[in-house]
Amino acid sequence: MNIDSIINGIVIDHITAGKAMQIYNMLNLDKLDCQIAIIKNAASNRNGRKDIIKIASDIDLDLGILAFICPTATINIIRDGKVIEKRNLKLPERIEGVLRCKNPRCITTTEQEIRHIFILTNPETAEYRCMYCDTKASN
Template sequence: MLNVNTIKHGLVIDHIRAGAGWQIFQWLGLDKAPFTSCLIQNVPSEKSGKKDIIKIDNIINIDYSVLGFIDPNICVNVIEDEKIVRKINMELPARVQGVFTCKNPRCITQTEHYVKPTLILTDRAKGLYKCEYCDTLYLAGEKK
């Protein structure tokens, strides 16, 4: 049995789609963080079969719109004195800006570095986004 210590004051990012945890772990810079954090992959889940979990023994700033884009089923638990004091449920954001690069090599965001790549939600039911500048399509959770 795997044993990971409890978090005294920090965050637990739960219900991450299995396999997406490493992308989030790196995006948050936890692979270089000076505080304790852990990524637990392929945890059995009644809801989804398997999931990833990230535990962070620190309170850090997170762009929740990016988490919602990566996986709208994510739940962030805020921990104080080893107890959950708040749950933050993600949802698909209306726009995601300046985090991902557009995959279209002819997009203006590839050559003009002052233009921030921006994805706009076009179909919430399908999780479909498009680049604001070149209309390239993306699915929420798609690796960039």
């Protein structure tokens, strides 16, 4: 299968196979009007299979949430057809407005227009907990 290389944009590589659509949705990539390629189950020397997302636009990605969903992913910034920068993912101290608390007893289930906020409680296990009720976030 041939997918054109992008000239200017971002390549999210080494995504755990099967997680590309989740990343696509959580990063709201559907809102972009540029070309986006989602490659699923590509061959990977490291993991056997991987997903890749290519975005033909220089957007500001929320790398924090990406680190939470898929810590193995790598970010390549492309200019004039060349990789000019590789960015490492770092878990953010808090994740706002992306994840939703699933605890039915949490105030976020009833309070109007409340922003769902998760705090990093264990960097080693990438564990986040709801700021309000301490329920563990699931990705």
